[in-house]
Amino acid sequence: MGTEHHHPTGPRRLSVAVVGGSLTGPATALLLLQAGFEHVTVYEAVPDARPQTGGLLTVEHSTLDVLDRLGVDQSEFVHVRSERIVHTRIRDGRTETTHRVYPGRYTTWPLLHTALARRLPPAVVHSGHRVTDLRTNHGMPTLHFADGSVSRADVVVFADGRASTGRALLEPDRRMRYAGYVAHRGTAPTVAGLAHFERFEPCPGVQFNVAPLPDGADWTLYLDATPAEYTRLFGASPQRRPFVLPHHVGPEARDHVDVAAAGTLTAAQAAVVHTTTVRTAVAVADIEPPRQMVWPVGDGYAALLGDALAPVRPHTARGVNNGIEQAAGLVAALTQVAKYGADLGGALTGWQRRHLPAAVASVRLGPVIGGRLGLGVGANTRPAPEATVPAIAGSHR
Ligand SMILES: Cc1cc2nc3c(=O)[nH]c(=O)nc-3n(C[C@H](O)[C@H](O)[C@H](O)COP(=O)(O)OP(=O)(O)OC[C@H]3O[C@@H](n4cnc5c(N)ncnc54)[C@H](O)[C@@H]3O)c2cc1C
Structure with missing residues (x-):
């Protein structure tokens, strides 16, 4: 020694x-x-x-x-004391909310x-x-x-x-291979009463997450998009432009997200999306x-x-x-x-x-x-590699 x-x-x-x-x-x-x-x-x-x-x-x-x-x-880096995920699902018209402890912290x-x-x-x-x-x-x-x-x-x-x-x-x-759906993202002005990570699943093919940030609320809305739709919304293919910066989010892409939010989220959640001026997006990929x-x-x-x-x-x-x-x-x-x-x-x-x-x-x-979640399971995508294929095919087709 x-x-x-x-x-x-x-x-x-x-x-x-x-x-x-x-x-x-x-x-x-x-x-x-x-x-x-x-x-x-x-x-x-x-x-x-x-x-x-x-x-x-x-x-x-x-x-x-x-x-x-x-x-x-x-x-220095944990900005909320929450260890909670508030998870709301709507199934067969019934809303079901569960609270789960996240084994970690948010930063x-x-x-x-x-x-x-x-x-x-x-x-x-x-x-x-x-x-x-x-x-x-x-x-x-x-x-x-x-x-x-x-x-x-x-x-x-x-x-x-x-x-x-x-x-x-x-x-x-x-x-990387595009998985057929997009994480639309933004930071909204502070949302009153938001203390935990909240996850909302109104129907297959849509997931909305919102969580407090030091200076606002971070939200992500996951929506399917074929490669052609992605290209139309963001001006380049998911391969060429996997990270969409604010200046690539034009009026059509904004409307697309606002309309989806209005059609699937609660009025309060849709307002979080609508009031967000700076938007980004990421092509989910495998x-x-x-x-x-x-x-x-x-x-x-x-x-x-x-x-x-x-x-x-x-x-x-x-x-x-x-x-x-x-x-x-x-x-x-x-x-x-x-x-x-x-x-x-x-x-x-x-x-x-x-x-x-x-x-x-x-x-x-x-x-x-x-x-x-029913995301990216459309014909425009190949589910990823070997072991996952039976699980996905089995549960969603
Ligand atoms: C600016 C930034 C902001 C992010 N924000 C978020 C967020 O809000 N939410 C989230 O979930 N994830 C975010 N991420 C991604 C997140 O950091 C990663 O998913 C994860 O934490 C793993 O981090 P990493 O250090 O392995 O890779 P990354 O965080 O991707 O970092 C890679 C780093 O390598 C540098 N780099 C790349 N190529 C070269 C090269 N050829 N030579 C030298 N340097 C190179 C990049 O500039 C970058 O700084 C962000 C990443 C960055 C870089």
Whole structure:
């Protein structure tokens, strides 16, 4: 006990490059720094300017515990004390409301991002660095950037989100596929009396979620749209424009959502939608479940984490949780290498074996939930991968 330098690579020698400075990336870097790694760098494509608005994120206890151990106090990012989901379904004309305890807390992207990013030493973060390629140089994984610069590391961690460059390089065949429905989204002015996450399912093919934000109410209305309808509403196909920014939501798209809200929601809920001036939308999409999380690159390795590895449908509520749980596991494995001389490849394989099943399960869960809600089950979509197909087909055709 007490000896730290068992291995030639030593605790100070293993270098880790993290690609992505949103949530999974900063959490990975902070965990590495806390574990004593000194050669840690975060590369983020977008320069500092970040959107100041952001929708709700659900953070499970496992992830909250990782944040706690990083010294990130919940008061910094948990903006409502609620642990409740109020779920209302209308079936055969009867309204049925249940209250469920959510095993976690609610936060928003800006709150959690800020809480993590402000703890990273400025020298660690390189903003405005867009990764374009991964090659080897003198046996080491080497990142190439849009500005022509390069950077080498023993381990490259891609936490670069659902449109991951890392995934495109390591697994070019795993592509996102439109699931046939859209998450229309907005932040309404404060809604009186809204204290919990509320979910409303008036009929198959419609789900409405609304939850309090620090400065308003975050709502999401899920509605089917064929690829042709999507293109008409947002000016480009779901493949070309998976994230619809406010300036792409024109009068026709606004009307489409307002009419659907008026026709399916309560008057109060429809008013929440109508009063929202800034709107966005996301094309709900699926991907083949991951088969691998780590790849040898020269004498080093590259790994995919978070949305880069397994972008999930929003209903799974696993987005931020997968990435941060994987990051904690990865740093535990790398610590065995750095501190006790464990074999790097073996440690990473063990990490993959522990975390891959959860990532696969959450990718498969999305189409099951979507099918149950009657979303995206139309002829315009192929339900996602293998194991989910019988479940969806069985329950909805
Ligand atoms: C600005 C922003 C706002 C968000 N708001 C919400 C929200 O309101 N509700 C919600 O449910 N989810 C939101 N998300 C998504 C949510 O963060 C993820 O679904 C989940 O938490 C997993 O996070 P992640 O860190 O793995 O990936 P992401 O959050 O997608 O982060 C990936 C990061 O990698 C960077 N990046 C991408 N490509 C490159 C590259 N080639 N080189 C360098 N950097 C690169 C991106 O700029 C981004 O910062 C948001 C994401 C972002 C980036």
